[in-house]
Amino acid sequence: MSILGFFNRKRSAPVARDRLQVLLAHERALSGRTDLAAVLREEILAVIARHIPIDGDKVVVRLDRSDQVSTLEIDIEMPEDVLAAG
Amino acid sequence: MSKVMVVTSGKGGVGKTTSSAALGAALAQAGQNVVVVDFDVGLRNLDLVMGAERRVVFDLVNVVQGDAKLPQALIRDKRLETLSLLPASQTRDKDALTEDGVGRVIDELRERFDWIICDSPAGIEKGATLAMRFADVAVVVTNPEVSSVRDSDRIIGMLDSKTQRAEDGGRMEKHLLLTRYDAARAARGEMMKVEDVLEILAIPLLGIVLESPDVLTASNLGSPVTLHNPASPAARAYADASRRLLGEEVVVRPPEERRGFMSRLFGRRAAA
16 A cells, blocks of 8 residues: 555545435425525536536536535536637 | 434445444433434344343334334433434344334334434445435435445435425435544545535535544444543544534534644654
């Protein structure tokens, strides 16, 4: 195992948290439990997909929920060639 | 006014039965009249965890089907006279329960007890839906682990749609009980933190029960942990949770890190 691997190995909890947030937002939407953030995420992704091909691995979606404010953060990596073609 | 409380989780092995026994005993220790009902028909275990496995004569299915009267099936705890158990059947399956039958038994229990704790089986099938069907309060038992959190989310959705209270337009009171938590691993980023799980599931926290040998020892001996070792961190967590259920304002104790070999080694050196 590389030195980098040794340090990365430990921080798996944030990955679990982020995977769950994305998955549950999706599952709640399917079961009819309204989740505005999840709906927004799906629709924003659909709009972007109309203009540029999105690689699933290059899209990072984060949902942060709290009592007062919820934030939706979408980070999409757009390769140079896609931008040039557009 | 009696309360029907379901202890549920979706996923198996997270601590529903242990928590049902411990919360039931803690409420009884606080002077409440409590019955814990095992809904896991075919795979009963609450009797074993509560040390009453040799005293079972009649069970929930017998009462639902009218083969026995409720007092014949109730087992009073030998240590706490305000605590009773209604065991599940070991030889039948969950189809032996009917909604009408369970409703009648719950109504009869409401006349005798302050708290009716329904220990749900794992899964989302009939046994689990009947255990939650007549509940006023739900305790969702969750481990800080992805599959448990996902299943808890599903169960929360069912509590809000498939219970009698939800169908009548009422609001189901839901509480999160985080079990098998390891504060040291959470601090190192190896396990989801309390806040992570709370943010995802978005229901109020009833308590944090640390992964601990006291819980296993208590079930080995057939005694709820709050009775067997009241001073243990797990028993204190359950006792605090029961006080919250009774409406007291009790601050959730921040879980103490169990110190590993390295920190003990270095801690001792620093002290020397």
